[in-house]
Amino acid sequence: MQLLFLLEQVLNGLLVGAYYLLIALGLSLIFSLGGIVNLAHGAFYAIGAYLAVTLAPRIGFAGAFVASPLLVAAIGVIVERLLFQRFYRSDPILSLLLTFGLAMVIEQSLRMTFGAAPLPFSIPRELRGQVLLGDFIYPRYRLMILGVALAAVAATWAVVYRTSFGRVVRAGVQNPEMVGALGISLAPYMTAIAALGIGLAGLAGVLLAPISGVHPAMGAEILTAAFVVVVIGGLGSFWGVIAAAALVGVVRGLTIYFFPPAGEASMYLLMALVLLLRPRGLLGERIQRFE
Amino acid sequence: MTTFDRPDRRALLKGAAGAAALAGIGMPAISRAQSDVIRIGHLVPITGFLGPLGEYAQMGVKLAVEEVNASGGVLGRRIELVLEDSVNPQTGSAKAERLIERDKVAMLIGEISSATALGIGQVAQRTKTVFINTGANSDALRGQNCNPFMFHIEAANSMMVTAVGQYLKSEKMISGKKWYSLTADYAFGHDLFRVAKKFVSENGGNFIGEELVPTDATDFSPYLLKIRQARPDVVASNLAGNQITNFIKQYAEYGLQMPITGFGFDTAVAWGAGQDNFSGIWPLIWHHLVDNPSSKRFVDAFTKTYGKPPENQAWGDYNSLKLVAQSFNELKSTDSQKLAEHLRKGAKFDILKGREGYFRAYDNQMIQEMYAVRAKPAAKMKDKWDIYEPLGTVPEAGGDLEVLAPPKDGTCKMPA
Numbered sequence: 001m002q003l004l005f006l007l008e009q010v011l012n013g014l015l016v017g018a019y020y021l022l023i024a025l026g027l028s029l030i031f032s033l034g035g036i037v038n039l040a041h042g043a044f045y046a047i048g049a050y051l052a053v054t055l056a057p058r059i060g061f062a063g064a065f066v067a068s069p070l071l072v073a074a075i076g077v078i079v080e081r082l083l084f085q086r087f088y089r090s091d092p093i094l095s096l097l098l099t100f101g102l103a104m105v106i107e108q109s110l111r112m113t114f115g116a117a118p119l120p121f122s123i124p125r126e127l128r129g130q131v132l133l134g135d136f137i138y139p140r141y142r143l144m145i146l147g148v149a150l151a152a153v154a155a156t157w158a159v160v161y162r163t164s165f166g167r168v169v170r171a172g173v174q175n176p177e178m179v180g181a182l183g184i185s186l187a188p189y190m191t192a193i194a195a196l197g198i199g200l201a202g203l204a205g206v207l208l209a210p211i212s213g214v215h216p217a218m219g220a221e222i223l224t225a226a227f228v229v230v231v232i233g234g235l236g237s238f239w240g241v242i243a244a245a246a247l248v249g250v251v252r253g254l255t256i257y258f259f260p261p262a263g264e265a266s267m268y269l270l271m272a273l274v275l276l277l278r279p280r281g282l283l284g285e286r287i288q289r290f291e
Numbered sequence: 292m293t294t295f296d297r298p299d300r301r302a303l304l305k306g307a308a309g310a311a312a313l314a315g316i317g318m319p320a321i322s323r324a325q326s327d328v329i330r331i332g333h334l335v336p337i338t339g340f341l342g343p344l345g346e347y348a349q350m351g352v353k354l355a356v357e358e359v360n361a362s363g364g365v366l367g368r369r370i371e372l373v374l375e376d377s378v379n380p381q382t383g384s385a386k387a388e389r390l391i392e393r394d395k396v397a398m399l400i401g402e403i404s405s406a407t408a409l410g411i412g413q414v415a416q417r418t419k420t421v422f423i424n425t426g427a428n429s430d431a432l433r434g435q436n437c438n439p440f441m442f443h444i445e446a447a448n449s450m451m452v453t454a455v456g457q458y459l460k461s462e463k464m465i466s467g468k469k470w471y472s473l474t475a476d477y478a479f480g481h482d483l484f485r486v487a488k489k490f491v492s493e494n495g496g497n498f499i500g501e502e503l504v505p506t507d508a509t510d511f512s513p514y515l516l517k518i519r520q521a522r523p524d525v526v527a528s529n530l531a532g533n534q535i536t537n538f539i540k541q542y543a544e545y546g547l548q549m550p551i552t553g554f555g556f557d558t559a560v561a562w563g564a565g566q567d568n569f570s571g572i573w574p575l576i577w578h579h580l581v582d583n584p585s586s587k588r589f590v591d592a593f594t595k596t597y598g599k600p601p602e603n604q605a606w607g608d609y610n611s612l613k614l615v616a617q618s619f620n621e622l623k624s625t626d627s628q629k630l631a632e633h634l635r636k637g638a639k640f641d642i643l644k645g646r647e648g649y650f651r652a653y654d655n656q657m658i659q660e661m662y663a664v665r666a667k668p669a670a671k672m673k674d675k676w677d678i679y680e681p682l683g684t685v686p687e688a689g690g691d692l693e694v695l696a697p698p699k700d701g702t703c704k705m706p707a
Contacts, residue, residue, distance in 0.1 A: 008520075012512055012516055013513070015512070016512060016513075019510065111342075115343075115346060116337070116342040116343040116345070116346040117343035117346065117347070117559045117563060118343060118533060118563025118564075120564065120566065121565055122540075122566065122568055123567070125567075130545065137516070137519065137545065142512075142544070211540050211541055211544050212509050212510075212536075212537050212541075213536035213540070213560075213563055215343060216342075217339065217340070217342065221507070252513065256513035256514060256517070257513065257517065260502045260504065261503040263504070263508060264508055265505070
């Protein structure tokens with residue numbers, strides 16, 4: 001029986017991993033191309049959630065599910081064009097300060113517009129309910145999140161590794177000067193990747209709004225966990241983020257099973273352990289400019 | 292509301308310098324040297340996980356000032372609020388000191404965090420300035436940390452437990468039942484759980500699970516699986532702030548059927564959980580459905596001003612300002628010493644409840660009736676505010692109000 005409960009926590013951990021993956025994927029993407037550590041990522045996640053709350057009563061949850069990430073991505077285009085673009089080649093501390101400030105401006109704007117109290121938002125009726133497999137229980141909504149997360153990963157992978165667009169992006173990560181020498185302007189590619197990454201944060205916001213509190217500080221709440229996942233996976237590694245998200249989900253679940261007070265601390269211990277044994281993270285590649 | 296018609300640039304600059312020196316964020320909302328107004332300092336956390344309550348607190352106190360000033364003010368003078376974000380215990384105490392020393396406020400109202408309230412209480416005692424705590428629940432503030440200048444309109448943890456406990460007893464949810472609790476892993480949660488466990492055990496219930504939840508947890512699914520495996524009769528929350536919202540939402544998501552209840556609670560977190568998710572029986576110091584004329588007037592005025600009904604936190608700050616204004620008028624003085632003596636002598640106040648409240652001299656706790664609410668069946672909820680129905684009043688009409696108050700166990704020794 002004990003073993004069965006453990007297995008249930010492991011499987012649930014994988015499901016929770018999908019939740020971390022959605023938030024961390026875009027963060028990793030933006031970092032790997034431009035070297036920008038986007039501290040405002042959580043704020044874009046919050047914008048996604050607030051858009052969902054605002055739009056869903058008018059165009060339905062399905063409509064908000066499509067429209068919010070697109071709108072957040074559009075904001076991403078503006079932010080990249082106006083701000084990020086100036087910081088790709090500069091000291092990382094500058095982009096850290098910039099995105100930290102941006103996160104505070106966005107959080108405060110949400111507070112001024114919508115108030116500090118959490119806004120009510122629920123799972124749409126069609127997606128409520130649980131799936132029972134033997135003794136195991138899975139909320140239908142969480143299974144849907146898992147599906148969407150996997151689809152987002154597959155689509156991102158296809159764009160980065162299976163298109164000519166992706167080839168330029170990957171070349172840009174390796175050697176931006178050479179890409180420039182070949183007569184290709186990287187700027188629009190950078191914009192597109194930032195929009196994709198920030199759009200993914202918006203997607204995470206829409207999907208998590210029904211199962212967590214929608215309040216202005218919700219972005220700050222999840223940002224640290226997202227960073228931990230990216231660091232464990234290895235900065236800039238695509239598959240590393242996926243492995244790390246699953247690992248963090250499972251380790252957290254098991255820790256809560258055996259010793260709940262350490263539930264959230266477990267991911268930081270895991271990160272410390274990984275960094276000690278393998279400083280570049282699970283699947284991180286050596287990135288020249290950081291070594 | 293107070294406005295400033297000709298801001299004194301020098302005062303503003305000094306305010307900015309002072310704020311920077313104290314490592315605080317933001318400037319006082321109003322700072323102007325003038326003696327024809329009575330200044331009252333208000334401190335609450337505006338950001339962080341208590342921010343939503345802080346916002347309601349400011350709305351409540353501003354409305355009270357508006358009403359007092361509209362009806363002629365206090366002793367012929369207008370009340371001017373100085374609103375501050377208390378941020379954390381260090382900043383909160385520093386700002387309390389600055390409000391008293393530099394802004395010369397007559398007294399202080401506010402706070403929600405028990406840790407910050409402790410710091411402000413110490414400043415109040417040292418400077419002999421009255422501080423009315425409107426949101427901090429820790430019993431220790433009324434026990435070992437009590438002092439003659441710190442008053443509590445907010446209920447202590449033990450009052451919340453006793454209030455909801457009466458209903459849990461009559462719903463036969465305690466005696467012989469298996470309980471499973473989730474407790475926020477910091478001082479407030481520990482204090483609340485200690486009192487709750489004592490109450491449940493004394494009434495014949497037992498805990499088969501007691502989990503501590505880190506305050507940064509947003510996903511509760513591993514806990515929900517453990518609860519499902521343990522099959523308790525009742526699930527109890529000693530969680531705090533936004534945690535309760537997340538917990539209620541995910542409890543509904545996992546479709547668990549055990550009745551839930553909790554001991555610390557604010558209406559904002561219930562409203563934030565949403566109509567389809569809210570369930571359980573919960574204690575409240577006041578709620579917007581309390582059925583008496585003065586309460587209804589407050590709900591109408593608040594809703595008219597802010598476009599939404601008041602939360603229980605707004606009730607505390609609104610009433611504190613009102614009772615201070617009334618006391619100043621009766622005393623014909625704004626002296627803090629005299630105010631403290633007046634309040635400690637048991638002056639009675641209309642606090643928008645069926646019965647009047649008063650501060651008892653033993654620990655300066657406001658003795659008052661309290662309420663419990665139960666989630667409405669989802670089909671009966673009319674809108675996003677209409678999600679609970681009142682279960683009634685504790686103690687029942689004619690009962691001794693003091694049965695709710697923390698026990699006079701001698702831990703509070705008022706320093707002279």
